[in-house]
Amino acid sequence: MEIFNHNSNIPFLGMRKYSIAIALCLMIASIALIATKGLNYGLDFTGGVSMVVDYTQPVQISEVRAALTKGGLDNAVVQSLGGTREVSIRMQPKDDKGVKQTASGKVNLDKISSDVLGMLRAARPDATLKSRDYVGSEVGAELKSDGTIAALFVMLGIMAYLWIRFERRFAIAAVATEVHDVLVTLGIIALVQREFDMTVLASVLAVIGYSINDKVVVFDRIRELFRLARKAEPEEILNRSINNTLSRTIITSLFTSITMGAMYFIGGPVVRGFAVTMLIGILVGTLSSIFVASPILLWLGVSKKDLMPVTRDNPELARRP
């Protein structure tokens, strides 16, 4: 079975002006979105109190919200966790006026959660508390800086590897595309205001890993074709490489998407954010492998002589540049 015509020769590089322009627009739009709308940071980042409440009978979000407002909790964020019987309630500890803050700012999670459960039970006696979390605000700040450091570490590590294994231009093109992928993924998350928690952060870092995979496969083909070709016209070589690997690029994306889709639909609320981010990242990463990475490479001026093995005397060495 074949879905893709193996003789396809779509002039991807021919549309490079448009594709790069679109990529740039998307990046700018993403930065603007992240700057203005911001990411909807979850409990892991903002700190605060979060509870998961289970009802034996279906419940409306508005019902829960009304019960909390009646109890004096106006600022609590109520979200459905998929299904109709499970909700998550997120709030800042200072919102619960019944709890006196101690001088040291220590939070009495037990008191807050029993207060909230009391309010909910007053409206609906079938509410039960499934889990409760308290995260201090300093923890979130640390997570943000850790995440940023990890992302930088990945980019630099990948850049160094590609620089050694391939060539400088490949390293730069790959990392530039990576930055694009991460920004656009974050931009989409900001646009739809999906909660950004720890698992989503992990997912964004995993997106970097996934999309670099895609780029390396194309780059590998570019290197191979450059070495084989007698008369190497860079644009033609790049285009042929993308077309040759097109089937693999799309099939792998589909396969990975299938597993992430399975996780999204039945993995439960804990990993749903992870799966969604991954799906967005796979889409963005796949498109950028086809439309963005190679044009940058062409623009940086990749040529045959940069990719020829240094020595041809030893065939072992020739295979491993």
Next chain:
Amino acid sequence: MSDFPRWKYALVALVMLFGIVYALPNAFIPVPAVQVTANRGAAPINEALRQKVVAGLAKAKVVAGEVVVDGDHLLATFANTDVQKSGSDAIKSVLGDGYTIAFKLQSTVPGWLRAIGARSMPLGLDLQGGVHFLMQVDQNDVVDKQESSYADDIRALLRQKNIRYESVSRKAARGQGITVILRSEADRTAASNDIANEYIDLNVTNGPSTGDRYVLNVTVKPEKLRALALGTIKQNLGTLRNRINALGVSEPLIQQQGENHIVVDLAGVQDPAEAKKLIGTVATLQYRPGIGYAGDAQAREAASSGNIPPDANLYYMRGSHLPVLVSKRIIVTGNELVNASSGTDQQSGTPEVSVTLNATGARKMLDFTNANVGKPMAVVYVERVTETKMVDGKEVRTPKITESVINDATIQSPFGKQFQTTGLGSQKEASDLALLLKGGAFAAPVDIVEERVIGPSLGQDNIDKGLKAVSLGLVLVLLAAALYYKLFGLVADIALFFNLVILVAVMSLIGVTLTMPGIAGIVLTLGMAIDANVLICERVREELRNGSTPHASIRAGYEKAWATILDANVTHLIAALALTTMGTGAIKGFGVTLMIGILTSLFTSVTLTHAFTALIHGHRKLKTLSV
């Protein structure tokens, strides 16, 4: 003909066998159990005690799976966590105090598997329920104490050297050091030299002088502060471990995270209140005059008859459990202790503990020891825990104070600020004592900055959903691959399945804790592991299209795809590595899973599929390939 060497077939077969055997323990679901261990002094665990427990359970109408004596503890298994809870209550009421009763998940892995080191993956809190704390160690307290103590020391030193000073005071901001104001330039130089000579951990610099005020700035060296911070964390980890063991959680996870955080994961605990109280326990220390020595006739007499002299308390030694009489008078308390460290006595070469007191403590100690040379002195360790019990629906709080003597020794000569306790049995005893002394002195300056309580039903829910997600993801990819690449797809399917098996086996062997993000990592690995096979299959197709023979196509396909697969996986590995460097447990778990997954998939999708392909196509003449 096939060019696949024999030894590689053997390797593939071995790895497959390894995967199956070491992944197998995860198929045995552990059962909820209650573990009973005897405390010091209580009747040992034996058959009689087992009978008692069985009778108690029967009386409370709790159905237990089996009740067995296993070495020094007793195990009772139950059908589910609800029964486990009532079983534990029943056992508690039968046995009373003197026994530690802990919840446990008892492994059902057969003995022959355990004998070869195969075990199931431990489950994270999000999969089995429990309490998670992240604690921040308050270093300020330590800095405060250290700076105040140095200020005292400098005052004493200046007095001793007859250097006149106007004031010695700590700066307003914490950690900024001490300001010494002197009357003349000459005094300042003398003071500066003396301080620098006496205390190598201090930096001394001249400050701006106005009129007849000559300022000297003294700061504690950063490396000393860092060493102190490190010591505080270690100290707190040790104290927490001791206390949580008393809580009776069978496998608590207590470890340092980052520079000043401590993670405590208590699986199976549902009520964080009790745990929090234990963590917040305040321990204090008292140096008191001893009356006789541990285990002497007077103490034994008092212990057996109950006739305790009115001015004394009867305590027991920690460890040896010998009775000892101690005067009620307190000489100094832990608050006056600055430092305690273990070392070796210069003269006798035996282990010793060196203790440093602050100025007020030193004065009191000197007064007492001057008058009491040759008499005993004891160190009493006091722990105060508030226990909360529900009686008739009301909370009843009872403070529980445990006091024990951690050391008693004879005063050899008068001493004040610094003294040594010598004649300790071993280096370990010395370091334990130093740790306890510090534990009593630094009243656990920890703050809980994160607290998560995961109900057991949520844990079971997550396991079910995670399992379903893994199986559905796997089945869909298996189907898609078989449809798209036919026979080669089926071979890739075998590889993918074994990738899952070997991944689980490696994770179990290393002892990676399985969490929800870890499951996400497994699912992602499954999706990406097929990538190598897609690369190979596409290459083989290409070679066929270019007119190569089937066998040549297979060989070229594997050879040419290998370079690409390697590059793609190494870059991916770099990304996974970065994830594991993150301090946070959840992301780390995901990263570790991803990393192991990338490595196992390299083997399964390349070597394992090559072996199967060679086995299928190797000895036949081929016209076409099913790819």
